[in-house]
Amino acid sequence: MTPRLRIVSADPSGVRSYRTSSESPFKTCHPKVSSTRAGGQMGVSPSVHSWTSTIVPSAASFIVIVEAFGEAESSWALASSTAIRRSSIESTVSAERAATLAATERRMWTTSGRAGTATTTGEAGEPSGTETYTRRSAGPEVLAIQLELETRTEGDWTILDVVGEVDLYTAPSLRDKLVSLIDGGAMRLLVNLVGVGFMDSSGLGVLVGGLKRSKERGGDLALACPEGPPLKVLSITGLDKVFPVYRDVASALRS
């Protein structure tokens, strides 16, 4: 199933511009909405009722299909995205032709209206139905949320530096690392969450599991966690009273 972003009903009081970043399939799903009508930006006719961007990721590239639906008014000049070579397809044709385009980080385009169906243009004044282009991604890496785990020792503390976001996707790697450290003999383990920008209950569950495992082996597990999202979720759940929590690594080492 392809991720699909749909914006329902454009602002009837004026023109809204939509611009997407095509750094990755994921970021392309996040439109930046601006109220300026500027050349080179996609203008959506006030009477366009919906605008859909469908992202079709594949191994080495992704395809963005832009369709707008609604009654059309005047058209705007084509955007200055001259690096793009796009294929234009009549609205009656459901097939898609992929086109290559230069590797640029932001795509901007304008639409011209055409009654009834898709309203994107390939060249200025050239009507088209659905506009499809393919961007080759920079490499096989996908800009999904990553988690960095580094281990170091300070005195008798084993410090696990965690950087990134901890959720259902990344929590297993944190769990595996904690298990490895605890089973490997780390008796005083400090999990440094200073570099964690987000953590949900999946991360909490892993930390609780680590605490239990450590205690079963006669060890300690503490957290270095300043004010921020991880501390908030610890507080909401009351787990800030279960773990020894320090403001930072230095505070823990002084304890």
Next chain:
Amino acid sequence: MNGGAFSLDVPAEPLNLGTARTFASRVAAHFGCADDTVLDLKLAVSEACTGWIAVAQGDERVVRVFVRPDIDHLRVEVTGSGSIGAAAPGLEGGGPTRLELIRSLFPDAEVGPSDDGGVAVRFSVPTRG
């Protein structure tokens, strides 16, 4: 204020949790939500989506994050199929369920049937305007 709504559908896979969070937070920031509120929204959306994704078991399920702006708030709906009434693994018996966690952030959070036959978590997020 834009009278439109924003919707993102993603496959019910853990990989897509970051996308769902980023989408919701960007929309909220655009409509003037305070920074702390945006962070709370990211957590709420992540918890709601996780409830669906954790039970998806690799099938072709979809999670939808829907945000509709209103006069002084955003109406957020996260739709999927599964149960967010369960606690996160490791927190059973001692911690809150995901729904309880969401309600601690947005007290009007409720669970109910969605229009497409699934289950939806709905809550309101205050905006500055």
